[in-house]
Amino acid sequence: MAFITGYQYYENSGSSPQDSNWGSYQYVPLADLVRNFELMYVGNDKLVNNVPRYNIIFHAKRAIQELNYDALKETKVVELTVCDNLRVVLPPDYVNWVRISLFKDGTLFPLNENVQVNYAKSYLQDNDCNVLFDEEGDVLTGTSLLDYERITSGLRDMYIGAGKMSGREGYFVDDQWYFSYPIGGRYGLNTETANINPTFKIDKASGVINFSSDMADQIVVIEYVSDGMEGGEDANVSVNKMFEEYVYAYIKYAILNNKFGVQEYVVRRAQKDKSALLRNAKIRLSNIHPGRLLQNMRGQSKWLK
Amino acid sequence: MSTPSEMEGFIYFYYLCVNFPDMINSVRNTVLAIANKQNFGYITPADFNLYAKQAQLDIFEDYFYRYNQWVLKQNSRVSGSEYADIVRNLEEVIDSFSTSSTLTLDSDSTFDLPSDFYFLTEIRSGNNTADRVSNANILKLTLSHLTAPTTTFPAYVMNGSQITLYPTTIDTGVTALYIRRPLDPRWTYASFSGGEPVFNESAADYQNFELPETDEPLLVSKILQYAGISIREADIYQAGVAEETTTTQKQG
Numbered sequence: 001m002a003f004i005t006g007y008q009y010y011e012n013s014g015s016s017p018q019d020s021n022w023g024s025y026q027y028v029p030l031a032d033l034v035r036n037f038e039l040m041y042v043g044n045d046k047l048v049n050n051v052p053r054y055n056i057i058f059h060a061k062r063a064i065q066e067l068n069y070d071a072l073k074e075t076k077v078v079e080l081t082v083c084d085n086l087r088v089v090l091p092p093d094y095v096n097w098v099r100i101s102l103f104k105d106g107t108l109f110p111l112n113e114n115v116q117v118n119y120a121k122s123y124l125q126d127n128d129c130n131v132l133f134d135e136e137g138d139v140l141t142g143t144s145l146l147d148y149e150r151i152t153s154g155l156r157d158m159y160i161g162a163g164k165m166s167g168r169e170g171y172f173v174d175d176q177w178y179f180s181y182p183i184g185g186r187y188g189l190n191t192e193t194a195n196i197n198p199t200f201k202i203d204k205a206s207g208v209i210n211f212s213s214d215m216a217d218q219i220v221v222i223e224y225v226s227d228g229m230e231g232g233e234d235a236n237v238s239v240n241k242m243f244e245e246y247v248y249a250y251i252k253y254a255i256l257n258n259k260f261g262v263q264e265y266v267v268r269r270a271q272k273d274k275s276a277l278l279r280n281a282k283i284r285l286s287n288i289h290p291g292r293l294l295q296n297m298r299g300q301s302k303w304l305k
Numbered sequence: 306m307s308t309p310s311e312m313e314g315f316i317y318f319y320y321l322c323v324n325f326p327d328m329i330n331s332v333r334n335t336v337l338a339i340a341n342k343q344n345f346g347y348i349t350p351a352d353f354n355l356y357a358k359q360a361q362l363d364i365f366e367d368y369f370y371r372y373n374q375w376v377l378k379q380n381s382r383v384s385g386s387e388y389a390d391i392v393r394n395l396e397e398v399i400d401s402f403s404t405s406s407t408l409t410l411d412s413d414s415t416f417d418l419p420s421d422f423y424f425l426t427e428i429r430s431g432n433n434t435a436d437r438v439s440n441a442n443i444l445k446l447t448l449s450h451l452t453a454p455t456t457t458f459p460a461y462v463m464n465g466s467q468i469t470l471y472p473t474t475i476d477t478g479v480t481a482l483y484i485r486r487p488l489d490p491r492w493t494y495a496s497f498s499g500g501e502p503v504f505n506e507s508a509a510d511y512q513n514f515e516l517p518e519t520d521e522p523l524l525v526s527k528i529l530q531y532a533g534i535s536i537r538e539a540d541i542y543q544a545g546v547a548e549e550t551t552t553t554q555k556q557g
Contacts, residue, residue: 030457031433031457044376045380052437052438054438054446057458058449058452062451229451232453232455234458
């Protein structure tokens with residue numbers, strides 16, 4: 001991609017949307033990656049030759065997908081309202097979640113992932129507990145009691161939530177606290193589940209997030225990672241420049257590794273290149289600046305009470 | 306406006322015309338001098354033109370095989386650089402036949418390739434290059450999320466002299482870059498002198514050889530072979546074969 005002028009960058013040359021080029025210099029478009037690879041790594045006098053371009057595109061996209069899963073740290077954020085059915089459909093480009101939060105009173109409250117099941121598919125049965133089928137032989141299904149109880153606030157789970165002591169107050173008289181109930185009786189509290197925030201469970205097969213009943217009519221903020229494929233719009237697919245060399249190394253390795261007659265030492269060399277470049281890029285992207293370290297170190301002399 | 310490759314081709318063609326304006330006449334004179342000893346093997350202009358066309362096509366096609374051989378040699382580090390860069394020399398000759406043409410969509414959703422194309426270098430849709438895919442793979446390619454052709458990365462399949470471009474929404478702005486076949490050489494004459502036709506390079510249908518002057522010995526050898534077969538003269542045929550063998554051995 002050609003370099004753009006300041007006017008193109010800030011104002012998109014007067015076109016809409018104005019912000020389409022903001023921050024674009026951090027990224028290399030997929031089309032550039034493929035073209036550069038074809039120019040620099042493919043040829044009669046190169047290690048890679050006689051390879052169809054769709055092979056290169058495939059491996060370039062796979063490299064970008066892999067980077068998006070764990071290395072790029074580029075999360076997408078979506079905000080939705082949870083309706084009475086306590087269910088939110090996963091975003092169309094969702095691959096995995098990073099954090100799911102309740103947004104309330106100007107604060108983000110991170111939700112706990114419920115390790116217990118809170119949804120189920122219910123098979124209809126007759127009085128003798130025989131499973132019922134439709135005329136095509138498929139099992140008849142309905143709303144499960146588990147789902148019903150969750151939606152109607154009847155489902156109990158291992159998460160304490162507010163707990164029975166929440167909101168109970170004492171009296172501070174003559175520099176002493178007094179309580180109208182016994183305190184200190186919650187021995188053996190499981191701190192893992194002692195959280196007041198609502199919970200969620202992702203039903204991957206159905207493509208939805210099921211929430212606990214206290215999320216009804218609340219706003220949820222979902223932070224998630226995608227695979228960077230931008231809904232199949234190749235023109236929008238790009239990768240951070242820190243990973244550009246890694247993508248070339250990945251493509252080269254993937255092609256050489258699958259090509260017949262390539263010496264093993266050549267494949268190993270390509271593999272080492274790829275791994276080393278991934279490590280380098282991860283270190284670069286972790287942004288370890290002296291200034292940041294200094295900021296963290298300032299906490300070392302803090303007095304702990 | 307001409308594309309760079311068109312312009313380069315034109316410049317090279319102009320170079321050939323200016324520097325070797327009557328190469329075809331020179332070749333004909335040499336062929337006749339060898340074959341027509343004692344007025345035994347006269348070749349008519351019509352026959353000569355037929356042999357010349359075959360000879361030129363033969364040598365032209367051989368350029369691609371020689372190019373491949375020299376690429377292999379280059380990779381084995383037995384080829385040099387600068388004046389010893391044979392690969393580059395061969396590329397220059399082949400590139401002199403490089404040209405481009407805008408393709409238009411037919412009613413059957415295909416694009417017709419130019420009639421003079423010999424080797425398809427590239428199909429472009431705007432500034433994007435289309436990938437050539439075999440008919441066996443195009444369905445798999447279009448059904449895969451990661452490889453499905455897009456306007457950024459289009460693909461095409463070839464059926465004879467037609468191509469089908471994917472995605473099929475692309476219907477304009479398609480250009481073919483290709484190596485064209487050399488034009489048929491034509492030795493022309495206007496009048497007779499002493500019973501012999503007199504060369505006339507101003508004739509409307511005159512066409513010189515398009516190969517470099519350095520190929521003149523090879524052209525002579527090849528034409529002699531055809532002429533030798535035609536007039537049942539084994540000596541001429543053998544001489545042509547021997548000359549060609551010597552020349553090609555020298556060229557590697």
